[in-house]
Amino acid sequence: MGTIIRLPSASRDGSGTVKHLSEAADLAHAVHFYEEPSMLFENVAKFLAAGLDEGDRVIVIATTTHREGITRCLGAAPVAHALASRQLTMLDAHETLATFMVHDEVDPDRFRAVLEGILEPLRADAPNARIRAFGEMVDVLWKDGNSNAALRLEELWNEAASAHSFTLLCAYVMGNFYGETNAPGFTEVCARHTHVLSTEVVASSASFPRTREGALEEHVRSLETELHHRKGLEVALREALRDRSRVEAALRESVARERNARALAEENDRFKEQFLAVLGHDLRNPLNTILTTTRLMVMRTELSQESNRRLDRVISSGVRMQRMIEQILDVTSDRLSGGIPIMREPAHDVASLAAKVVAEVRLAHPTRHIELLVDGACLASIDPERIEQVLRTLVANAVAHGAVEFPVRVMVTASARMVRLEVHNGGPPIDADQRALLFDPFKRDRKTKGRSEGLGLGLYIAERIVHAHDGTLELQSSIEGGTRFRVALPRGY
């Protein structure tokens, strides 16, 4: 057990040595040098227990292993109780340091803000309670070789202790100060504290013998010091090794956890995609039968007009369902094989595809005005079925979402290298936040009413088809200009 020495320079009442740690509540800013962590745990636990008994608010800022050691000495149950009642606050030294260190230097403003963040809720809880803290961030800094930052941090603690009036205990492992380079550091640390709680060895080194026996004694003592030095190094090394293996274990665990999570997510995605692909395929067969058979009925017969209308409803629902299944299969094939497969035909006339789609949509919406403008020879190496699909999506969307009083305009133009398609409709523009979702599968705006036509995959697939043709699909939407989708396809020959 160490002795507490009141440092003359900081002494306020000249009362001298404090014998027991429980008396340390009177200390303003004490420092404890220790050899063995077990000694530290015991001493800190005493310091903290005295505070807890008196109803002080207690703060511990320590490394993980030291928090564990202190908790062991205090007893797990009292610690849990004190933590739950917020009488005790435990923080990690490394994490707390990270909140105010900037480029290996203590940022004073950040430090003050962090400290205020710790103290404020305590004062709110119990405005009159005394505050008592144990911290070893300084030791962490010292061990990292950043003694300047440690000393600066001590000064900031002093500033804080006088401003907020609380009792602070710091600790350094003695090994920090063995060896020549750190010898002056020890004095510097002492100078920044009101009290020193030292090991016997350090305490006795305060006297300097002058006799020959004294010199021999001093020699023995220096050998003892050397022994202590080595012991200290060994302790520090053991502690560092323990810290390292703990960090490595944590790292391994987190890597394994992350790998598991990723594997699970990938498997999930694969399952979803395969499920959709299989489902799509199996749904398609019976639907094909329904459509073919119903069409046969419509074609063949002498049915009443009413029956024919009913069959037409069956067919149009079937066609809608078929389109959704095709969309699901397109999205899964896009995801599974990294793109939508296309079968290019050289020099295909894009304008004739546009004419075909426009004619179809006019037939389905006889009251809507749909204009087609063609300029130039619009030949490109494309998959005609897929580009027709793009056109159908864009024109159908323009009819569905455009204001009725404006025409829908489809333009096909050609330049030396590109064929461009443009589909324009008037009416209110598409919101900016909705625009981002338009090309995202399954992320259709749920708030949008009255659009139960499909899965909202049309634009996503259109974009993927254009992408597979090395083209681009762009959207412009404004109050004045209406909504305009532009597709640019390289001619490809």
Place this chain on the structure above:
Amino acid sequence: MLVVDDEEDIREAVREAVEMIGATAITAANGADALELLRNQRPCLVVLDLIMPVMTGQEMLAAMRKDPMLATLRVLISTSAPSRAPSGVSVLPKPIDIERLWDWLRRSCRCGRARAQRVHHAGF
């Protein structure tokens, strides 16, 4: 005409469509059964599904190409996934467009049974 499809409903629907223009259809549920039928019968056109148990459409097509008696038979692949059809073969996408099927049948028919008759069309 020979219809090869593992779905009985499809086989029957296609047979009905074929008969509407006066032609006849024989059916098989897989490639192996179809090859068996082709030993004794010689249709003008084979409408062939791809994904079938026992023997797939691709396997049957390969077997036909190796057999000099069958190599010249006209084959129309009927599939929901036209992009997966083997190259060099005509494709009739599913669901089957009946008018297109009739066109094919009339063009392939050597025996004159498929008639260019007009069928009442309800229009849809």
